[in-house]
Amino acid sequence: MKQYDLIIAGAGASGLMAALSASREGLKVLLLEKMEKAGRKVRITGKGRCNITNTKPWNEFSEHIYPKSNFFKPAFRSFSNSDTLNLFEEIGLEVSVERGERAYPASGKAADVVTALTDEILRNRAEIKYLSKVTGFTTENNLITSVSWEESGVARTSVAKALIIATGGLSYPLTGSDGDGYKIAAQAGHSVSQCLPSLTALMPVKFDTALSGLLLKNVAVKLFVGKDLVQEEFGDTEFTSNGLEGPLGLRISRKAVRALSSGNKVFVEIDLKPALTEDQIIARIKREFSADGKIRLNDLLVKLLPKQLIIPFGNSSGLLQSKILSLQFTGEIYKLADLLKCWRLEITGFTSFERCVITAGGINLDEILPKTMASRIIPNLFFAGEVIDLDGDTGGYNLQIAFSTGHLAGRSAAYLIKKSSSNS
Numbered sequence: 489m490k491q492y493d494l495i496i497a498g499a500g501a502s503g504l505m506a507a508l509s510a511s512r513e514g515l516k517v518l519l520l521e522k523m524e525k526a527g528r529k530v531r532i533t534g535k536g537r538c539n540i541t542n543t544k545p546w547n548e549f550s551e552h553i554y555p556k557s558n559f560f561k562p563a564f565r566s567f568s569n570s571d572t573l574n575l576f577e578e579i580g581l582e583v584s585v586e587r588g589e590r591a592y593p594a595s596g597k598a599a600d601v602v603t604a605l606t607d608e609i610l611r612n613r614a615e616i617k618y619l620s621k622v623t624g625f626t627t628e629n630n631l632i633t634s635v636s637w638e639e640s641g642v643a644r645t646s647v648a649k650a651l652i653i654a655t656g657g658l659s660y661p662l663t664g665s666d667g668d669g670y671k672i673a674a675q676a677g678h679s680v681s682q683c684l685p686s687l688t689a690l691m692p693v694k695f696d697t698a699l700s701g702l703l704l705k706n707v708a709v710k711l712f713v714g715k716d717l718v719q720e721e722f723g724d725t726e727f728t729s730n731g732l733e734g735p736l737g738l739r740i741s742r743k744a745v746r747a748l749s750s751g752n753k754v755f756v757e758i759d760l761k762p763a764l765t766e767d768q769i770i771a772r773i774k775r776e777f778s779a780d781g782k783i784r785l786n787d788l789l790v791k792l793l794p795k796q797l798i799i800p801f802g803n804s805s806g807l808l809q810s811k812i813l814s815l816q817f818t819g820e821i822y823k824l825a826d827l828l829k830c831w832r833l834e835i836t837g838f839t840s841f842e843r844c845v846i847t848a849g850g851i852n853l854d855e856i857l858p859k860t861m862a863s864r865i866i867p868n869l870f871f872a873g874e875v876i877d878l879d880g881d882t883g884g885y886n887l888q889i890a891f892s893t894g895h896l897a898g899r900s901a902a903y904l905i906k907k908s909s910s911n912s
């Protein structure tokens with residue numbers, strides 16, 4: 489039976505980083521990946537460009553981490569966003585920082601991130617095995633002693649002094665992350681907090697597919713759960729065939745999905761004219777009336793909204809496009825101004841794990857030591873990445889979570905192993 493210091497389950501963003509930090513500490517590392525190559529998910533991140541991190545300082549960065557940014561603080565301190573930039577530069581991957589403090593490989597190719605990491609891991613003499621799925625482990629005196637895995641379906645066992653579970657969450661299972669880590673962790677007695685899709689498309693009731701492809705720039709979006717306003721965002725949003733997406737749609741999806749899953753009514757209000765007050769909109773509408781004080785609603789909407797939005801907006805707001813508005817009936821003008829300020833859509837569904845960006849939920853934070861990423865149940869078991877109940881907004885936050893927790897788990901495993909061998 490082959491013996492290793494450390495076995496890592498999963499060669500995604502966090503597992504690769506864990507393998508890199510542990511092998512640099514001199515550990516004999518075996519990285520097991522169940523897919524045919526490393527980082528299948530990393531390769532599709534950032535629309536193939538891979539937004540590797542966000543360079544905001546911690547006080548701003550932490551506002552984008554859920555459910556408890558404090559849990560993530562020690563990991564971020566041990567390997568911050570600037571450490572990510574420095575590491576990639578050091579291993580030969582040029583990085584450029586773009587709008588919104590988002591960092592990408594200068595090549596624009598996500599695959600280059602995976603290549604840079606795997607090359608460096610191999611240079612540090614770690615072993616990587618593909619089509620190798622971790623299935624469990626054995627313990628003696630509450631410590632992991634060996635790890636069971638299957639190589640192309642053939643059962644194997646390897647002796648290990650520590651195990652890192654870096655198997656990802658449930659999002660985009662085609663890339664390999666389909667919840668294995670939760671089952672392996674359950675063997676140790678770990679619990680999993682409710683997992684829900686996040687950074688995902690929200691489906692309005694009676695969704696008009698004519699909206700698909702419409703990008704709304706500089707709008708304000710409010711999320712209501714029942715009557716309560718729970719989130720307000722400003723920026724760009726987009727409709728796709730899956731419903732409301734784009735930066736704002738994704739950002740509000742965490743709370744929206746949670747509310748829908750608890751059986752609550754969820755509404756989105758889009759302010760289509762955030763730069764104008766209702767009075768300014770009314771004045772603007774009145775200017776469009778012809779000399780006889782009349783205008784057809786459709787002709788008015790053409791002046792106020794993107795073409796693609798006119799019919800869906802009219803239909804969902806119960807407006808008759810052919811209606812003739814008159815300056816004498818100001819009630820209709822007020823109503824239209826009100827609708828432009830808060831176009832209300834009821835959200836009744838969302839895109840599930842097959843195509844969401846991240847899993848909200850995972851291994852319970854109370855069961856992991858934030859300073860080491862070690863299990864509070866089995867001291868030589870560690871966790872890294874999306875498998876943990878930690879997630880972030882779009883903008884490079886999730887990969888930084890994976891890199892920081894991966895680095896810390898790898899380094900902590902090395903520290904533990906060196907300490908126990910110096911004691912024995």
Ligand SMILES: Cc1cc2nc3c(=O)[nH]c(=O)nc-3n(C[C@H](O)[C@H](O)[C@H](O)COP(=O)(O)OP(=O)(O)OC[C@H]3O[C@@H](n4cnc5c(N)ncnc54)[C@H](O)[C@@H]3O)c2cc1C
Nearest residue numbers: 498500501502522533534539622656664873874884886887
């Ligand atoms: C479409 C998309 C775009 C994204 N874009 C960005 C972005 O630009 N910036 C950003 O910060 N985040 C982005 N993310 C999120 C980011 O990809 C994840 O946060 C990150 O990949 C999580 O890393 P991880 O190592 O925890 O999991 P993963 O990267 O999912 O890796 C887990 C690995 O473990 C393997 N595995 C699973 N079970 C086993 C097992 N039993 N044995 C062995 N191996 C196993 C899997 O095959 C997989 O390779 C995006 C996600 C998606 C889906």
